[in-house]
């Protein structure tokens with residue numbers, strides 16, 4: 115069998131992660147990277163991978179099986195995902211939760227018109243966390259669910275900061291509140307507002323003429339991203355950002371406690387957790403597996419947009435279903 | 444929409460758990476329970492549920508959407524699952540891992556001949572643990588995986604003990620070794636034999652004439668179940684068994700640590716864990732969700748045997764896919 119041919123669109127943190135991720139997968143090959151910038155000015159991490167400007171991408175319609183979209187959720191994927199789903203099978207990691215149904219619909223329309231398969235909002239949250247939220251809530255209908263993130267850098271939120279006028283560079287940490295985690299693990303089943311579970315901490319380097327107060331104001335009131343949290347903004351130099359905030363750890367856990375028994379006397383705790391040294395690299399490894407499933411779904415003629423909730427786990431593995439039944443089940 | 448009509452075959456721990464599980468699900472209804480014993484001698488937990496002898500089951504071919512098989516893996520499911528898949532959509536929790544491919548094949552043949560859907564080996568292990576093993580190994584190809592169980596009662600192993608001649612009743616505890624868990628959480632990536640991860644402890648009440656040495660010998664040498672572990676057998680009275688070993692807690696976790704980065708410098712820890720006050724009740728709740736997915740797959744004309752690895756997560760939920768994308772993803 116031929117290897118699955120992968121393209122990468124957008125060469126930021128996630129794009130570099132996907133480049134490395136593909137090299138770990140036994141049945142995949144990286145065909146090319148595409149960027150909106152001048153390819154001559156970009157150095158790929160692995161030698162021998164060609165980089166093109168995105169204007170050349172349609173020349174690869176027949177040689178790329180799945181394009182992995184690595185643009186930012188806040189401004190790129192909105193337009194890139196539907197546009198590329200008209201020409202390629204795609205995977206994206208669109209992570210603005212409230213916008214997912216709208217994004218799904220626009221990608222679905224493009225993909226169905228042209229017989230492509232498009233997996234949207236893959237990664238770990240949305241992604242693996244979503245799968246576990248669904249399983250836990252279905253299996254334990256009577257109970258309480260919680261999702262905690264961090265401490266870690268949220269790429270989506272950092273990306274949103276960087277798109278603000280006057281911001282040169284920025285990093286955002288999501289921090290779970292100790293008191294909230296303790297209450298959940300005691301099985302208290304408490305009710306929280308977003309503000310009672312996490313705080314958000316931003317490290318921002320400004321452009322020379324930017325006004326800190328205007329930028330801070332734009333950040334703390336940004337809907338979906340920051341308005342519902344206690345958000346702290348620290349202005350730092352570009353150098354400090356590079357030196358002290360370069361690593362991108364992340365993680366978190368989803369937990370559900372539920373009861374069974376004729377008097378609901380038995381309690382069950384379901385927990386899924388991730389501790390990630392590099393959020394973009396782990397997310398990239400997840401996207402590589404969903405690229406495999408996009409390839410298989412397309413080969414079966416199962417077109418249109420899909421989410422991680424609609425994909426059988428076996429489609430993520432390089433092993434055959436017979437092997438999986440014998441070795442994994 | 445009509446509720447999904449459920450039948451239960453076999454009224455032991457798991458069967459009683461399924462009876463309660465169905466009452467938690469908004470779109471399901473329990474039609475009847477079937478037993479090989481005299482129904483007059485069995486008292487259902489919930490009032491109003493009819494109990495029939497299994498010889499009457501074919502009268503219910505048109506009124507039961509999915510039959511949940513609650514027999515023991517070591518002797519019942521082997522024959523019950525293929526036989527019932529000829530007449531009903533079924534779910535079973537067959538958990539003798541090495542025998543799964545053979546079991547799958549025989550159920551598949553029955554189900555395909557008669558256009559039924561049969562989900563085999565659902566539960567938590569095999570089941571939720573299998574899904575997580577698959578996801579973790581696919582996403583982190585370079586790493587080490589571990590599954591720990593307990594401390595808890597293994598129904599499959601207790602069942603196997605009770606089928607031995609001379610045994611009146613018995614309970615088996617699986618116990619993870621502290622030293623092994625510590626090594627894994629340090630990220631050492633150690634290699635273990637089964638014997639180095641868990642011990643097995645059996646509490647056995649004998650029939651009056653039984654010979655303890657013969658029984659002990661049969662236990663510790665039983666292939667698949669006990670031969671590969673350090674197994675301790677305690678002979679106790681029926682009364683002590685009832686009093687001190689009635690609860691059926693269980694749990695465990697699967698963990699994978701894997702690396703990414705150009706020098707494999709970043710480590711990621713994936714962990715899924717369950718803490719269950721009642722193994723049969725939690726397993727029953729899982730089976731109820733897979734009954735829903737069997738119903739949907741059958742309605743789509745997707746017949747034959749399936750495992751949890753082949754089923755999209757969304758099929759387990761009572762919510763529509765549009766709701767799930769908006770609320771869970």
Ligand SMILES: NC(=O)c1ccc[n+]([C@@H]2O[C@H](COP(=O)([O-])OP(=O)(O)OC[C@H]3O[C@@H](n4cnc5c(N)ncnc54)[C@H](OP(=O)(O)O)[C@@H]3O)[C@@H](O)[C@H]2O)c1
Nearest residue numbers: 124125126127128149150184185186187207237238239240
């Ligand atoms: N679902 C999940 O669990 C999950 C987890 C993590 C991240 N994500 C998603 O991944 C998205 C991308 O994250 P990221 O960290 O890769 O964002 P990023 O580094 O800001 O990259 C986003 C885009 O910006 C452009 N870019 C990158 N570096 C640039 C530079 N030096 N100058 C100018 N343009 C540059 C790239 O496009 P060009 O190459 O075309 O210029 C790139 O595709 C996030 O927005 C988030 O939505 C999802």
Ligand SMILES: NC(=O)c1ccc[n+]([C@@H]2O[C@H](COP(=O)([O-])OP(=O)(O)OC[C@H]3O[C@@H](n4cnc5c(N)ncnc54)[C@H](OP(=O)(O)O)[C@@H]3O)[C@@H](O)[C@H]2O)c1
Nearest residue numbers: 453454455456457478479513514515516536566567568569
């Ligand atoms: N995949 C997983 O994660 C998972 C987890 C837990 C359990 N399991 C599976 O579930 C299976 C069933 O477990 P279980 O605890 O329900 O076993 P059990 O209580 O021993 O019941 C097994 C069968 O024995 C019969 N039985 C029950 N009580 C009886 C009694 N007092 N006298 C005579 N017969 C009786 C019942 O059939 P009749 O009503 O027809 O007599 C019942 O279906 C296990 O073998 C295991 O394979 C799987």
